[in-house]
Amino acid sequence: MTNTFTTGTTFALVVALTIHARPVLAADPLADGDTIRAAVLEEITPAAEWQVGGASIAFGRSEVRRIGDFAHVRAVVTRADGGAIDPETVAWIRDASRPPTLSGVLRLRDGRWMLLDAAIERADTSDPDAPYRRWRLPADLLPPDCAHRQNWGCGAPSR
Amino acid sequence: MIVLALVLAMASAPLASGRSIAHAGTPEPVRDLLPGDPERKILLDLLRPVLELELRGPVEFRVGAARTLKGWGLVHVEPQRPGGGRIDLGETVFADEPFMDGLTTDALFRRQGGRWHLITHVVGPTDAAASNWIFGAVPPRLFMPDIEDEAASR
Numbered sequence A: 001m002t003n004t005f006t007t008g009t010t011f012a013l014v015v016a017l018t019i020h021a022r023p024v025l026a027a028d029p030l031a032d033g034d035t036i037r038a039a040v041l042e043e044i045t046p047a048a049e050w051q052v053g054g055a056s057i058a059f060g061r062s063e064v065r066r067i068g069d070f071a072h073v074r075a076v077v078t079r080a081d082g083g084a085i086d087p088e089t090v091a092w093i094r095d096a097s098r099p100p101t102l103s104g105v106l107r108l109r110d111g112r113w114m115l116l117d118a119a120i121e122r123a124d125t126s127d128p129d130a131p132y133r134r135w136r137l138p139a140d141l142l143p144p145d146c147a148h149r150q151n152w153g154c155g156a157p158s159r
Numbered sequence B: 001m002i003v004l005a006l007v008l009a010m011a012s013a014p015l016a017s018g019r020s021i022a023h024a025g026t027p028e029p030v031r032d033l034l035p036g037d038p039e040r041k042i043l044l045d046l047l048r049p050v051l052e053l054e055l056r057g058p059v060e061f062r063v064g065a066a067r068t069l070k071g072w073g074l075v076h077v078e079p080q081r082p083g084g085g086r087i088d089l090g091e092t093v094f095a096d097e098p099f100m101d102g103l104t105t106d107a108l109f110r111r112q113g114g115r116w117h118l119i120t121h122v123v124g125p126t127d128a129a130a131s132n133w134i135f136g137a138v139p140p141r142l143f144m145p146d147i148e149d150e151a152a153s154r
Helices: A007-020 A035-051 A130-134 B002-012 B038-054 B129-133
Strands: A057-067 A070-079 A101-109 A112-120 B020-023 B026-032 B060-069 B072-080 B105-112 B115-123
Touching: A035 A057, A035 A070, A035 A101, A035 A112, A035 B105, A035 B115, A070 A112, A112 B038, A112 B115, B038 B060, B038 B072, B038 B105, B038 B115, B105 B129, B115 B129
Parallel strands: none
Antiparallel strands: A057 A070, A070 A101, A101 A112, B020 B026, B026 B060, B060 B072, B072 B105, B105 B115
């Protein structure tokens, strides 16, 4: 039997695997106008409204990331007219970050993006996505925790 | 006292009895969702994906309560593995949680845009955590079917 695994082949294989295994950055946020982004924001709207006391809301700055059938969203929640929501006026979110910002995870099932969980970020929490990091989600779906600490920072693209 | 009342009310509520409770002056009765009710399946199917992640595997439910009122829905369930197998807390994301009281789960839903949405849920609360969800437009009778909304909000 001929041994087809030469040193050269092995080297090429190692190089290929090394390149393929390079660290991957968090998924880029979906662009404005993306249909998945719109579907995700629509799906989290009822939860966002409830979390800020039941009033109609709109989203300010927001980022939606998607890998496969999972999506992560981080969005500033505003009044429907775009005005800021004062957490002091809503007992449920009195300890929320300013401005109130919602983080959540969704899953695509049967053609629909379904909310798994979402919460208004607390001001004293360094990583609002910590509960979701235990879920064995696709690697790189969740933004690094510095995104919260550095005001959407980490050098990640944002609007 | 309020929490105690809520616990007692939820425990004594007509769990899956199928009856709707009409109240004088309240046009819409609480609707208990019986097995086979399409809305019951919709609510449970909305809750299932997050519990499959948190409990790390497929789940089915023993339903203690499933009801709707005024566009809001509530379920109170005991998750189990398909076929009725007990879920080992140590296999779940809650393995290291110091304060858990089993895996009993409550979930709140909202009907909006013609379909139901999961709003929030809690697994294994050590108190009547779901009672904290009664604010905004959430009708107290969803949690305590035998009282009047007005009385509950006083």
